Amino acid sequence: MDTAFFDSKAEQWDAHRTRVLRAEEIYRKIIAEICPQPYSKVLDFGCGTGLLGFHFVDCAVEVTFADISAGMLEQVCKKAATLGSGSxxxxDLTEHTVTEAYDIIVSLLALYHVDDIEKTVCGLASHVAEGGYLCLSDLDLEDGSFHYPNTAPHNGIxxxxxxxxxRKSGIHVICNKTVYTEQKIIDGAVKTYPIFLIIGMRDTNRR
Structure with a gap:
């Protein structure tokens, strides 16, 4: 599952209603734990078509969408062009790196696609502003059937x-919950895949 795979799927990505509903639910669970301020700068890492990040557009001063797939980012730009407000x-993570600090960094089902999870989490944490939040929602450990017959670097996390x-990066974990359960039929049997939400805060008193 490389950039070409996601590029090829980008245009029809949002047609899968399950993905849309999942992102809406994860957004609600994040907002239940934190309170975005009007001045907040948000980063959606591994954004895909921005299904999670676009929920923050109306309650933040700016939302940045980062991904390795040019096709996915093209869909983000098309959505952005229809907005009446919001920045x-x-x-494109194949050409640029994240350099700014953000009040809220979110990620949905992206981490298990990266090779080095620790390096990625530490890297994201380093861009959380003082008093800001790191909100990571991803797939719990599974048997590899979630993407069958395709594969990903990790079978969940x-x-x-x-x-x-x-924590190694100075983030204080304030939430660790199962917030969504995906169901799929594999070989005629229903299988469930829990999705977690981990939220951490950069507290100046804990650095």
């Missing part, structure tokens, strides 16, 4: 690995 930026990397 949207994009980062060990939550402890995510939390340990965040």
């Amino acid at each position: 949207v930026k994009t980062i 060990d939550r402890d690995a995510v939390m340990n990397a965040a």
Whole structure:
């Protein structure tokens, strides 16, 4: 599942209603734990078509969408062009790195696609502003069937690995919950895939 795979899927990505509903639910669970301020700068890492990040457009001063797929980012730009208000930026992670600090960094089902989870979490944490939040929602450890017959670098993620990397980077974990359960029919049987939400805060008193 490389950039070409996601580029090829980008145009029809949002046609899968499950993805849209999942992002809406994860957004609601994030907002239940934190309170975005009107001045907040938000980063949606591994954004895809921006299904999660666009929920923040009306309650933030700026939302930045970062991904390795040019096709996905093209869809983000098309959505942004229809907005009546809100500031949207994009980062192509194949050409640029994240350099700014953000009040809220979110990520939905992106981490298990990266090779080095600890390095990625630590890198994201380093861009959380003082008093800001790192909100990571991803797939719990599974047997590899979630993307069958395709594969990803990881069959889900060990939550402890995510939390340990965040804490190592000066982030205080304030939330670790199962917030969504995906169901799929595999070989005629219904399988469930829990999705977690880990939220950490950069507290100046804990650095």
